[in-house]
Amino acid sequence: MKFSLVGDIGGTNARLALWRGQGLEAVQVLQTADFPEPVQAVRAYLQEQNLLVEDLEKVCLACAGPVQGDEFHFTNNHWRLSRSAFAQELDLKRLLLINDFAAMALGMTRLQQGEWIDVCKGEAELDRPRLVIGPGTGLGVASLVPKLDGGWIVLPGEGGHVSLPIGSSREAALWEVLHRHIGHVEAESVLCGKGLLRLYQAICELDRFTPHLQTPADVTTAALAGDTCAAGALGQFCVWLGRVAGDSALTLGARGGVYLAGGMLPRFADFLMTSGFLQGFHDKGQMTAYVEGIPVQLVTAKYPGLEGACVALELDMDT
Structure with a gap:
């Protein structure tokens, strides 16, 4: 079954989760220092969840730093990401990159009472x-x-x-x-x-x-x-x-x-x-x-x- 993945990547932590249109599932927090690049972190997450890369359809990554062009350099960690290379390596139908605090702002629209x-x-x-x-x-x-x-x-x-x-x-x-x-x-x-x-x-x-x-x-x-x-x-x-x-x-x-x-x-x-x-x-x-x-x-x-x-x-x- 096809699924989508979302990520919130800061200087220290990479939070990854599944999204199937109903809400977050299987949230996991990885240390950015443990992986040379984002694609390795995604592969490790999918392996931990017993999911196949071939079933991954769409990805949205919220990234710390200004998002523009193909090459993205994370502001407060060593990771770099090429949109085209990342999408090609994981054979994605759609890859979205957004600024991490743009994602945080959008998250405010989903706040529930008591949060x-x-x-x-x-x-x-x-x-x-x-x-x-x-x-x-x-x-x-x-x-x-x-x-x-x-x-x-x-x-x-x-x-x-x-x-x-x-x-x-x-x-x-x-x-x-x-x-x-x-x-x-x-x-x-x-x-x-x-x-x-x-x-x-x-x-x-x-x-x-x-x-x-x-x-x-x-x-x-x-x-x-x-x-x-x-x-x-x-x-x-x-x-x-x-x-x-x-x-x-x-x-x-x-x-x-x-x-x-x-x-x-x-x-x-x-x-x-x-x-x-x-x-x-x-x-x-x-x-x-x-x-x-x-x-x-x-x-x-x-x-x-x-x-x-x-x-x-x-x-x-x-x-």
Whole structure:
């Protein structure tokens, strides 16, 4: 029996699943570091599911990075993909490549009750755009624009690479430390997994503490346990995420709402809710009132990127 496959591929993980027109089946998470190229990961997945490559008909892969042309280079891992070679090797009837946060945005159209937490309640203007933003291996940003017929246009972008906004003297001092080490400081420099560790190290340097944490997970765990420097880093992370999300909402006119997506934030949801995120989001000077009414939701759905890839496959769209 013929079947389709969807994938959500980031810098660290490749999430793969079957799609038969009814919903996701047999979701499996593979490590990108374990395979030289995407086609080997797909073959390993099919072998694990006892499925034949010959029965694979269509594939939609949501890929981290700008999608254009035949050759695709993943932004935060070593994989490369040629559309033509990939489709030929697997003898596919149809191959769709879409930006990973375009897929994440499409996944927001399939959210079910209980798959989000209200960070800021507000009245969504249904005819206005919606912003989707989330830190993970990188910082993803995309938007949904409503169509007159009730559907959606998804607009992928590279908003994670905008310059990091400075809103206080403390942030300016941290920016100077970061700039001394890495040069240009973009939002993704701190608003991702590795960025959280970098931010922790910058705070330790600025405040003259000796850093003792080695991974982003260490920083999160220590912050939740009350470690001063780690909590300072995670708190500043939330403030800066609020600033970037608020700036993006202003640029887009996202009065339809903001979705905080990705797998990183749910790990410290309670911390986020009591952090300075909303202060950073709302601190927009004369435009503060504009953003204060925008609802913000933390997405807790398990596989929204895969769901979005299913939507793209249904619509037969390349983005």
